[in-house]
């Protein structure tokens with residue numbers, strides 16, 4: 001039985017998918033039963049890296065969704081609209097959807113999942129997080145028997161490339177970003193990557209799958225690498241740490257009403273050099289899942305690119321095709337593959353969360369400064385792992401302190417007291433430490 005595929009988009013990912021579908025030799029036999037029937041693009045005159053009959057291409061994406069020869073709709077056009085409306089249109093027509101669109105799923109995932117469940121179709125999203133790395137299906141299926149304590153990851157390749165080069169070369173952020181743009185690793189408008197928004201979209205999606213309930217995307221505290229000073233990368237290295245943009249979802253407990261309490265955030269983080277995520281360099285991604293009883297499981301690989309992302313998209317198509325082949329009862333969904341929410345989750349107030357911190361202070365180079373800073377930390381109940389003075393410029397000193405795990409509220413109280421000290425000129429940087 002041939003299964004008709006409709007592609008919305010034939011850019012980087014869409015062309016990768018078309019390339020796999022047009023060369024089934026050596027792949028799973030189900031690939032040979034997938035037929036690319038219609039493809040929507042914006043510009044018909046643009047040269048394409050895959051050979052397609054002219055009648056397959058259209059500039060009308062609704063015609064792809066509505067085509068009776070299309071059984072599965074693959075949305076790889078990006079952006080919020082018309083992508084969201086087209087996904088909902090496909091669902092309303094009783095067609096399963098595969099999408100790589102993290103922006104849409106992080107914001108409208110609940111609406112889309114509810115529509116899909118009501119219509120009895122699948123919306124699969126393996127390519128939305130981690131490119132070629134299988135992480136969505138493992139969270140939905142392979143790790144389903146665990147209670148997950150934490151999901152943390154390097155899930156933005158652009159920022160990891162920039163941070164890797166800053167660490168290796170001691171180069172400044174702006175210079176590496178400009179180079180990354182020239183080499184095609186960073187977009188002309190890099191905001192979504194460097195300000196952490198892309199990683200926040202992805203951790204919102206992983207949180208929903210890991211903990212069975214969504215958290216509002218807009219409430220995830222997000223800090224990017226755009227204000228990161230290369231001095232902090234260098235000081236971190238001297239103290240045995242590597243700086244990475246980390247996205248973290250951590251289970252903190254269960255409220256009396258049964259709601260799961262989560263700490264979900266994106267920020268530059270100091271990782272001890274021996275941490276499993278510290279060795280992830282360049283554009284690669286990795287996600288570390290910690291659960292009971294499995295322990296630590298790490299997923300590592302290429303987080304973007306035509307081939308890796310298409311690999312994830314085609315895996316989702318095959319899942320749906322496989323179910324169609326065995327003639328699953330209409331409207332009845334495999335609950336693991338469909339992965340709807342099954343409980344309520346909420347983010348805890350940031351001041352009640354506990355973290356280790358790195359702080360860099362610019363101070364006058366005077367006797368006793370370190371002692372007075374230490375007293376401020378101690379008075380607020382913040383214990384220090386280390387406090388080190390680095391040589392500053394023009395008679396100034398730079399003091400770097402690393403705390404033990406402390407309540408955020410106590411850490412902020414200590415910083416307020418430190419800022420009020422006459423010898424302290426500025427709290428120059430504050431980063432989280434794992």
Ligand SMILES: NC(=O)c1ccc[n+]([C@@H]2O[C@H](COP(=O)([O-])OP(=O)(O)OC[C@H]3O[C@@H](n4cnc5c(N)ncnc54)[C@H](OP(=O)(O)O)[C@@H]3O)[C@@H](O)[C@H]2O)c1
Pocket residue numbers: 008009010011012013014040041042043044046059060061075076077078079082100101102103127128131303304305306309
């Ligand atoms: N690139 C990656 O490595 C990667 C990795 C993971 C996930 N993703 C996600 O995958 C999706 C696609 O990314 P991409 O890099 O493949 O994007 P892309 O290269 O910009 O391709 C987008 C494609 O969609 C078409 N398109 C856009 N708007 C359209 C509209 N209104 N009507 C018809 N066609 C339209 C474009 O047509 P034209 O070709 O005529 O312009 C193009 O073929 C995004 O959601 C992205 O976040 C990408």
